Amino acid sequence: MAVIEPALDGAGLRNPKVREYVRYWAELTGAERIEVVGASDDARLIQESVEAGEIVPAGEGVYYSRSYHMDTARTEERTIVATHSTADAGVYNNWRPSSEMHELLEERMRGASAGKTMYVVPYLMAPPGSPLEEYGAGVELTDHRTVVLHMIRMARVGVEFVENLADPNSFVRAVHVTGDLENLGQGTAEDQRYFVTVADERTILHFGSAYGGNALLGKIAHGLRQAAYDGWASGKFLAEQFMLIGITDKETGRKYHICGGFPSASGKTNLAMMLPPDALGERYQVSFYGDDIAWLWVDPEDGRLYGMNPEYGVFGVAKDTNETTNPTALQSVDAGTGALFTNVAYNEITHEVWWEGRTPAPPADVTGWRDWKGNLISVRPEGSDEPWSHPNSRFTTTLANVPNIAADFEDPRGVPIDGIIFGGRTPDREPLIRAITDLAEGVYDGLTLGAEATFAAEGVEGLLRYDPMSMRPFMSYPEGAYAAHWLKIIGQVRETPIFAHVNWFQRDHEDGHYLWPGYRDNLRPLLWLMQLMNGEVTGRQTPVGILPTKEELNLDGVEITPGDLDKILSIDAERWRREMAHREQHLTQFDGLPNEIWAAHRRIAAALEPGAD
Numbered sequence: 316m317a318v319i320e321p322a323l324d325g326a327g328l329r330n331p332k333v334r335e336y337v338r339y340w341a342e343l344t345g346a347e348r349i350e351v352v353g354a355s356d357d358a359r360l361i362q363e364s365v366e367a368g369e370i371v372p373a374g375e376g377v378y379y380s381r382s383y384h385m386d387t388a389r390t391e392e393r394t395i396v397a398t399h400s401t402a403d404a405g406v407y408n409n410w411r412p413s414s415e416m417h418e419l420l421e422e423r424m425r426g427a428s429a430g431k432t433m434y435v436v437p438y439l440m441a442p443p444g445s446p447l448e449e450y451g452a453g454v455e456l457t458d459h460r461t462v463v464l465h466m467i468r469m470a471r472v473g474v475e476f477v478e479n480l481a482d483p484n485s486f487v488r489a490v491h492v493t494g495d496l497e498n499l500g501q502g503t504a505e506d507q508r509y510f511v512t513v514a515d516e517r518t519i520l521h522f523g524s525a526y527g528g529n530a531l532l533g534k535i536a537h538g539l540r541q542a543a544y545d546g547w548a549s550g551k552f553l554a555e556q557f558m559l560i561g562i563t564d565k566e567t568g569r570k571y572h573i574c575g576g577f578p579s580a581s582g583k584t585n586l587a588m589m590l591p592p593d594a595l596g597e598r599y600q601v602s603f604y605g606d607d608i609a610w611l612w613v614d615p616e617d618g619r620l621y622g623m624n625p626e627y628g629v630f631g632v633a634k635d636t637n638e639t640t641n642p643t644a645l646q647s648v649d650a651g652t653g654a655l656f657t658n659v660a661y662n663e664i665t666h667e668v669w670w671e672g673r674t675p676a677p678p679a680d681v682t683g684w685r686d687w688k689g690n691l692i693s694v695r696p697e698g699s700d701e702p703w704s705h706p707n708s709r710f711t712t713t714l715a716n717v718p719n720i721a722a723d724f725e726d727p728r729g730v731p732i733d734g735i736i737f738g739g740r741t742p743d744r745e746p747l748i749r750a751i752t753d754l755a756e757g758v759y760d761g762l763t764l765g766a767e768a769t770f771a772a773e774g775v776e777g778l779l780r781y782d783p784m785s786m787r788p789f790m791s792y793p794e795g796a797y798a799a800h801w802l803k804i805i806g807q808v809r810e811t812p813i814f815a816h817v818n819w820f821q822r823d824h825e826d827g828h829y830l831w832p833g834y835r836d837n838l839r840p841l842l843w844l845m846q847l848m849n850g851e852v853t854g855r856q857t858p859v860g861i862l863p864t865k866e867e868l869n870l871d872g873v874e875i876t877p878g879d880l881d882k883i884l885s886i887d888a889e890r891w892r893r894e895m896a897h898r899e900q901h902l903t904q905f906d907g908l909p910n911e912i913w914a915a916h917r918r919i920a921a922a923l924e925p926g927a928d
C-alpha cells in the first residue's frame with residue numbers, strides 16, 4: 316500500500332478533490348508508491364529512466380525508447396465514449412453506458428499497478444489565462460515513467476495548475492494503467508484493452524497501452540474527445556484535430572491565421588511547421604502554433620473567431636520527415652532539445668536514429684543498427700524489405716524547440732482565425748485549393764472530408780474513408796449535433812472566416828507522379844486564399860467552390876508543367892457527381908443533421924448536373 320498523504324503534502328498538492336481522487340485510484344490499482352510530478356522533475360526522471368534502461372541516449376540530451384511491439388498505435392475499436400444518456404450515441408463515438416464502463420475498467424485496473432509507482436501528473440491544456448482555461452485542467456495518474464516524460468513535453472505540467480481552480484472539482488480525471496502488455500490479447504477476440512472517456516463525468520479511463528494517445532491522456536482523450544464534449548455541453552467552443560499557423564506579410568505588416576483539419580498522418584505536421592519557399596521568403600514569414608489540436612471560440616467583445624493550441628509539444632510522425640519535407644521538425648529534435656524518439660531505428664554504438672524517408676536509403680554500414688523491435692539489422696536475411704522503423708514511429712518535443720514557433724504562442728487571448736481549411740491525401744478529384752465562402756457549405760465540406768487510411772491507427776492502409784473534420788476517431792457526441800454546434804459557434808462571428816479544401820496529393824493517373832510539388836510551396840495556395848478573402852483576386856466560381864486562375868497563383872520558382880497545373884486547377888464534374896452519391900450515403904448515417912447541411916449538399920449536387928449554370 317502506498318503512503319499517500321506525505322507524498323501529496325510534500326508536493327504541496329492541497330486541492331481536496333484531487334487528493335480524494337488520487338487516494339481512490341491509488342487504493343484501487345494497488346500502486347506501491349505515489350509521486351507527484353511537475354516539469355522541473357524532468358531531468359531527474361530522465362536520469363532514472365536511463366538508469367532503468369527504459370530510455371537510451373540518442374545524441375546529446377535526446378532520448379530513444381521502444382514500445383511493446385503489439386502496442387504501437389491508437390486502436391479505434393477499443394476506444395469508447397461513455398455517458399449516462401443513450402442520446403449521446405453517434406455513428407463514430409462507440410457510445411456505451413457509463414455504468415457498464417466504470418465497472419469494467421475498475422475490474423481491469425484493480426491491483427494492476429501493484430509494485431509500481433503511480434505518478435500524479437497535474438496538467439493544463441491551455442495557455443494559462445486563456446478564456447478556456449477552466450476546461451483545460453486535468454490530473455493524469457499513470458504507472459509508466461516514459462508516459463510522464465511525454466506528458467511533460469506535451470502539456471504544461473505542475474501542481475500549480477490544479478491548486479487555484481475556481482471550482483476545486485473542475486479538473487479532468489485521467490487514469491492510465493498500463494497493464495501486462497504481454498498478456499492483453501491485442502487484436503484478438505480476447506482483447507483486454509479499453510480506452511474510455513466518460514465524457515459527462517469528465518473522467519478518462521485508459522487500460523492496456525503505453526503508447527501515444529492511448530496513454531498521454533492530456534492529448535487526444537482530454538484535448539479532443541473530452542474538450543469537444545465540454546465545448547458542446549457548455550455551448551462555448553469547438554475542440555478540433557486542427558493545425559494552426561500564422562502567415563505574416565512583411566510588406567503590408569498584416570498577419571493571418573489559418574487552422575485546419577487533416578486526417579492523422581496526412582502531412583498536417585509538415586504543413587504546420589512549413590517555411591516559405593525560397594522565392595517568397597523575403598516577403599512572407601510562416602509561424603507555427605500547433606500541429607494537432609485547436610480549440611476555437613468567439614470573443615463576445617469583438618465578435619471574431621479565436622483559436623489556440625492547448626498542447627505544449629509535438630508528437631510527430633517520424634516517417635518521411637527530412638530536410639525537404641520538414642526541416643523545422645529536424646531542428647526541433649536536435650541535440651539539447653530533450654526530444655524523445657519512439658520506435659524508430661537506433662544505433663546502439665553511435666546512438667544515431669533513423670527512420671524510413673529520413674534519407675533516401677538506410678545507412679550503408681549497418682554496424683550497431685537495430686530496428687524498432689530491437690533486432691539487429693545485420694542478421695536480417697539478404698534482401699529483407701522489412702522497415703527499420705515502425706510506420707507510426709514518433710518524435711516528441713516541446714513547442715519552444717520548434718525554430719519558427721510564433722512569438723505569441725502562449726498569448727492567453729489566442730489568435731484571430733482568418734481561414735479554416737480541410738484536406739487529406741486524395742489521389743484524384745480534389746483540386747489544389749477550392750475556397751468556400753458560405754458557412755453551411757464550409758461545414759458541409761468538413762463533414763465530407765475523406766482520406767486514405769493512416770498508420771496512426773490500426774487499420775487497412777490505402778483505403779479511402781470519410782473522416783469528418785478529421786475528427787472521426789475523436790468524435791465524442793452525435794454527428795448531427797456536432798454539425799449544429801459548428802453552425803452555432805461560427806454563426807456567432809461578425810465576419811465568417813473563409814473556408815477552403817486543399818489537396819497536395821493529386822497524382823497523375825498514368826505514371827502516378829504527384830502533380831504539385833507540395834511542402835513549402837503549399838504556402839502559395841494559402842496566400843491566394845487570403846488574397847481572395849481580402850478581395851484582391853476573384854478566382855473562378857465552380858460548383859464546388861472558387862478556384863484560383865493560373866495567373867492569380869504566385870508560381871515564382873515553381874517547377875510544374877502546364878498540363879499538371881491545368882489539372883490541379885480544374886474539376887472533373889463527372890467524377891464529382893459520383894462522389895456526391897457517396898456523400899449522400901455518408902451523411903444519411905447521421906441523425907438530426909441540420910437542414911442547412913442538407914441544403915448545401917443539394918445545392919452543390921444540383922450545380923454539378925450537366926447543363927446547370
Ligand code: SPV
Pocket residue numbers: 388389526527528529534535579580607630771772
Ligand atoms: C493521431 O493519431 O492523430 C495523433 C497521435 O495525433 S495519437 O496521440 O497517438 O493519437
Ligand code: MN
Pocket residue numbers: 556579607
Ligand atoms: Mn492527431
